[in-house]
Amino acid sequence: MATRILIIEDEAKIARFIELELVHEGYEAQKALDGRTGLEMAEGGGFDLIILDIMLPELNGLEVLRRLRKSSQVPVILLTARDAVMDKVSGLDLGANDYITKPFAIEELLARIRALLRYGSRLKAETLSCGGLTLNVSSREASCDGIPLQLTNKEFTLLQTLLENKNIVMSRDSLLERVWGYDYMGETNVVDVYVRYLRQKGVGAIQTVRGVGYVIKDERQ
Ligand code: CA
Numbered sequence: 238m239a240t241r242i243l244i245i246e247d248e249a250k251i252a253r254f255i256e257l258e259l260v261h262e263g264y265e266a267q268k269a270l271d272g273r274t275g276l277e278m279a280e281g282g283g284f285d286l287i288i289l290d291i292m293l294p295e296l297n298g299l300e301v302l303r304r305l306r307k308s309s310q311v312p313v314i315l316l317t318a319r320d321a322v323m324d325k326v327s328g329l330d331l332g333a334n335d336y337i338t339k340p341f342a343i344e345e346l347l348a349r350i351r352a353l354l355r356y357g358s359r360l361k362a363e364t365l366s367c368g369g370l371t372l373n374v375s376s377r378e379a380s381c382d383g384i385p386l387q388l389t390n391k392e393f394t395l396l397q398t399l400l401e402n403k404n405i406v407m408s409r410d411s412l413l414e415r416v417w418g419y420d421y422m423g424e425t426n427v428v429d430v431y432v433r434y435l436r437q438k439g440v441g442a443i444q445t446v447r448g449v450g451y452v453i454k455d456e457r458q
Contacts, residue, residue, distance in 0.1 A: 389434075408450040
């Protein structure tokens with residue numbers, strides 16, 4: 238059965254563009270052009286993922302998300318305006334799984350969709366892996382080439398975040414936000430420090446992308 242994605246976006250051109258790209262990728266896509274219709278369709282169920290714009294007529298995206306989360310844990314990617322930091326914060330608080338800032342490259346949106354769908358299926362398995370690296374999310378045990386890794390809570394979460402976003406370059410800011418929280422006020426190089434800790438403990442899979450951030454790549458792809 239095809240993976241079904243709902244696009245809730247009032248700008249018809251953008252909605253149509255995303256729809257065409259999704260269909261091209263083999264997904265089944267449906268659109269809603271206002272928040273109220275979008276919420277009704279989302280609550281109707283049957284979608285594997287929802288792309289939700291924040292600035293919407295009838296009901297804004299955050300309100301749609303707030304109401305939807307009362308009954309559904311379907312993965313949601315928010316579309317936010319550039320610099321709308323509060324929207325991202327509120328969105329994550331309300332249970333959005335990810336967000337992407339407009340204007341975005343369609344490739345990035347597609348990569349985030351793939352990561353989230355993969356994450357959803359992995360959550361059931363509760364195991365994340367890449368190469369020799371394996372993380373059990375429920376027992377919070379990690380191993381590399383069969384050898385157990387002794388990781389602190391933050392080290393584990395950082396590694397988990399990178400594995401959940403496998404093949405996507407994660408900026409320091411987005412890692413900081415996801416692992417330490419958006420209200421983190423400490424040193425901004427904390428991400429680099431923790432990547433170093435992980436490497437010292439034998440995690441060789443984290444690649445540095447100069448000037449951008451970090452990524453764990455699945456070399457088989
Ligand atoms: Ca809009």
